[in-house]
């Protein structure tokens with residue numbers, strides 16, 4: 005067996021692609037190694053959501069390029085290591101294509117996000133010392149090809165299953181529509197099969213993935229098979245397991261979807277609804293299709309209909325032109341809508357996007373950093389507030405990991421509503437559902453005692 009090492013950056017979409025690529029590679033005689041120095045094939049699956057993520061990708065492969073050069077120079081002495089191959093994949097690859105070779109001439113292949121199923125062909129070519137760039141855009145999903153290969157899922161309790169690829173929203177700050185293309189839904193039967201396979205393999209949670217999961221199915225044959233229907237069909241699969249879905253675009257969440265989520269026993273009380281900014285004027289500039297009031301109504305409805313729901317969000321600090329007052333509206337939104345947790349980021353200009361052209365409105369780095377920090381502090385404060393609500397309650401936890409902390413063994417897992425719970429217990433309960441009484445709350449987790 006040859007060995008492959010894949011470094012995965014970015015979101016779950018990339019992690020899911022990596023699992024698919026490992027599946028294909030195992031078919032062609034490659035096994036995964038966690039040790040890059042032992043690999044015959046080194047691959048990086050890149051993210052370009054912010055400039056920093058893109059820069060990280062290039063600095064990581066610089067070291068690999070050096071290894072390759074040294075191995076070639078050492079020739080016979082290193083025998084099997086004279087033929088290291090390097091692949092550059094993912095969102096930066098899709099966006100930059102052939103340019104990658106200029107910047108990193110030691111790269112053997114560039115593979116974008118649209119054609120990951122071209123990997124077997126690519127491997128054949130690079131083993132014949134060809135150089136390959138496969139970054140053409142497709143308007144189709146690759147479901148037919150997906151059927152041919154296994155997925156080498158990262159061991160754990162949660163299986164991620166993409167249901168849509170791409171995005172049509174073109175928020176003015178975001179590069180995803182350029183790196184992942186137009187929105188396309190995967191076929192229900194393929195998704196259900198992948199879920200069943202994951203359950204057969206022992207996974208206890210299925211998370212459906214998409215940039216905008218609520219638009220699932222719009223582009224399928226008759227357009228009537230939507231997320232709610234998919235959830236119903238997945239809920240019918242046998243056994244005890246949980247279902248989640250991310251990410252929801254605020255205005256696309258339908259009453260039917262919320263109602264379905266309430267009615268189905270396996271679908272969890274968790275909605276990730278990125279708001280991005282608390283200011284209606286900034287939201288308009290971002291090309292988000294809602295204002296503060298509309299977002300407020302959606303959150304209120306979800307909270308009313310779904311008892312104990314956790315609502316999380318994403319926010320950007322320092323979007324071009326954001327005033328101090330508008331930034332403060334983001335802080336008050338987190339409080340007012342009692343957002344349980346939020347991912348936050350400082351605005352990073354991205355090539356091709358509309359907002360990147362508003363150079364004269366860029367917020368100075370130092371101010372952006374301070375806003376980012378203030379946003380983080382607000383998130384922390386609200387997270388603790390949210391966690392404190394659950395002290396004294398009985399909750400069901402799905403254990404995800406078992407480790408030692410300060411001389412004690414801890415089982416760590418999630419409640420249905422996505423709260424992390426640490427349970428002191430000598431026995432490894434990974435993969436089990438346990439009922440606990442919440443005995444304490446910290447900023448990032450709850451403490452639980454088995455009952």
Ligand code: SAH
Nearest residue numbers: 177178215251278318319349350351352354
């Ligand atoms: N489809 C999801 C978001 C996917 S990208 C949605 O619409 O909400 C994940 C997050 O990255 C976004 O929610 C946004 O907060 C952040 N992000 C995207 N582009 C960014 C940029 N240029 N600078 C900083 N953060 C960005």
Ligand code: SF4
Nearest residue numbers: 171173174175178180
């Ligand atoms: Fe990016 Fe907006 Fe699409 Fe989300 S909805 S992926 S933020 S363009």
Ligand code: F3S
Nearest residue numbers: 014015051052053095
């Ligand atoms: Fe994900 Fe980063 Fe691409 S967030 S879709 S890996 S740009």
